[in-house]
Amino acid sequence: ALNGGAFKPSPDALKTFSCAQDGRIVTLVLAGVAPWKSPADSRRTWLALAAAFRAVLCAGGGRVNVMLDNAPSLGAPEMFERLAGLPGYVDYRFDRHKRVPSKKHIDRTAFVTSRDDLASALEEGLTDTAGTLLARELVDERRETMTPAGLAACAVKLADELAAQGLPVTAVVRHAAEIEALGMKSFLAVAKGARDAAPPELIVVRYRGCPDDSRVLAVIGKGICFDSGGYSLKTNMRTMFDDMGGAAAALGALRTVALERLPVNLTVIVAACENLISEDAYVPGDIVGSMSGRSVEMLNADAEGRMTLADAITYALREEDAAAVVDIATLTGAASGAVGRRSAVVMSDHECLLRAVREAAQLSCEKVWQLPCDEELRPLLDSPFADLRNSVPGNPSGGGAILAGLFLREFAEKRPWLHIDMAPVCYYADGAPGSGKGATGWGAALLYHFVKRLVQE
Ligand code: BES
Ligand code: MN
Numbered sequence: 474a475l476n477g478g479a480f481k482p483s484p485d486a487l488k489t490f491s492c493a494q495d496g497r498i499v500t501l502v503l504a505g506v507a508p509w510k511s512p513a514d515s516r517r518t519w520l521a522l523a524a525a526f527r528a529v530l531c532a533g534g535g536r537v538n539v540m541l542d543n544a545p546s547l548g549a550p551e552m553f554e555r556l557a558g559l560p561g562y563v564d565y566r567f568d569r570h571k572r573v574p575s576k577k578h579i580d581r582t583a584f585v586t587s588r589d590d591l592a593s594a595l596e597e598g599l600t601d602t603a604g605t606l607l608a609r610e611l612v613d614e615r616r617e618t619m620t621p622a623g624l625a626a627c628a629v630k631l632a633d634e635l636a637a638q639g640l641p642v643t644a645v646v647r648h649a650a651e652i653e654a655l656g657m658k659s660f661l662a663v664a665k666g667a668r669d670a671a672p673p674e675l676i677v678v679r680y681r682g683c684p685d686d687s688r689v690l691a692v693i694g695k696g697i698c699f700d701s702g703g704y705s706l707k708t709n710m711r712t713m714f715d716d717m718g719g720a721a722a723a724l725g726a727l728r729t730v731a732l733e734r735l736p737v738n739l740t741v742i743v744a745a746c747e748n749l750i751s752e753d754a755y756v757p758g759d760i761v762g763s764m765s766g767r768s769v770e771m772l773n774a775d776a777e778g779r780m781t782l783a784d785a786i787t788y789a790l791r792e793e794d795a796a797a798v799v800d801i802a803t804l805t806g807a808a809s810g811a812v813g814r815r816s817a818v819v820m821s822d823h824e825c826l827l828r829a830v831r832e833a834a835q836l837s838c839e840k841v842w843q844l845p846c847d848e849e850l851r852p853l854l855d856s857p858f859a860d861l862r863n864s865v866p867g868n869p870s871g872g873g874a875i876l877a878g879l880f881l882r883e884f885a886e887k888r889p890w891l892h893i894d895m896a897p898v899c900y901y902a903d904g905a906p907g908s909g910k911g912a913t914g915w916g917a918a919l920l921y922h923f924v925k926r927l928v929q930e
């Protein structure tokens with residue numbers, strides 16, 4: 474036992490490791506780790522190892538030696554890739570506002586093994602986890618720094634840092650006047666309520682790792698820096714600074730994709746704004762245009778994410794000529810209702826994108842569950858007065874997560890499209906296994922592995 478029984482391992486964790494503590498040096502012996510046959514397996518392994526590192530942290534932290542060779546399956550590079558970054562992931566906390574931050578840290582981790590083929594998986598894993606931690610930090614930051622302009626500044630800083638290393642990364646930020654000139658009316662409708670205090674920003678970050686190929690993959694991240702619900706005011710908005718989790722995941726992934734020099738052209742697009750209330754704010758019933766030309770009857774001011782994402786998708790098709798579009802968003806509470814708060818939801822008509830995201834989920838230890846693009850629900854989005862409506866009043870038919878996905882699909886114009894609703898897994902105010910309290914950084918690793926799978930095909 475660690476520290477006189479202060480550590481209460483789950484049965485899973487017990488099977489996975491035993492440990493001995495010698496002063497400040499903790500040795501974890503990993504054993505009984507089964508090979509991954511499914512995302513559920515990889516997730517279980519990840520959770521068990523996270524519990525082990527968390528136990529070390531709770532017991533005071535210090536240096537950790539991890540003996541790998543008792544668990545031969547950990548030698549699989551893809552398993553070790555995830556393990557490598559775990560100490561850093563568990564050690565992370567958002568405590569810069571605390572007068573006395575905790576001094577407990579995992580100072581240094583040594584992976585002890587006789588294998589000599591894990592060095593590149595170690596490097597990759599640390600880079601990958603750094604992307605996740607970037608996403609985590611962006612989500613944990615509050616409005617004091619994380620306004621649309623603040624998010625844009627982070628994206629530009631990231632692009633500059635990568636470019637300084639000789640990587641083909643550039644960032645462009647378009648301000649309100651340009652967004653208007655582009656005709657992004659549905660994005661601007663949402664942004665109106667906070668326009669004076671926190672103007673909208675269209676953030677575009679491009680990585681061109683394959684200049685000989687004209688194809689571009691666009692990843693669009695939802696970037697609502699705060700979602701009050703607008704005039705469809707939320708009663709509980711305690712965590713709604715997390716509503717840019719999709720943007721954070723996309724930026725974290727771009728960082729890893731670039732540093733791993735994947736031969737791919739990736740463009741991250743974020744239509745960043747806030748959903749607030751003022752005399753300018755849109756109200757339920759407003760009919761607004763969109764960059765695509767479609768009009769939308771906005772029956773619910775809290776269904777704002779799909780309005781901003783719709784224009785970002787059109788921007789991806791028209792301005793970036795994206796060959797395929799992925800959107801990732803904290804889009805619906807209904808996604809949590811459908812699958813619970815341990816998985817995200819995915820939707821697509823493209824089997825190859827679904828396969829890639831499932832395989833990626835296994836590698837990133839982040840679970841996804843597919844919901845159907847149910848054509849029978851599609852007519853619910855028809856409006857008698859506009860081309861579409863953004864929500865179904867009273868939602869008598871349920872399927873809120875599917876309806877949000879189907880709304881976005883309209884704007885992808887039959888181009889290969891994948892939708893990821895990460896509302897269930899972005900942020901846990903009261904903590905969740907493996908992640909502690911706050912943001913998870915969910916999606917950065919998933920998107921990195923997703924892009925890598927596409928490149929390998
Ligand atoms: N950002 C929310 C979704 C959300 C809810 C994320 C809970 C994380 C945790 C989104 O903008 C929203 O408000 N969605 C509405 C849609 C509805 C009005 C059709 C929802 O889920 O209630
Ligand atoms: Mn909302």
Ligand code: ZN
Binds near residue numbers: 697778803
């Ligand atoms: Zn929202």
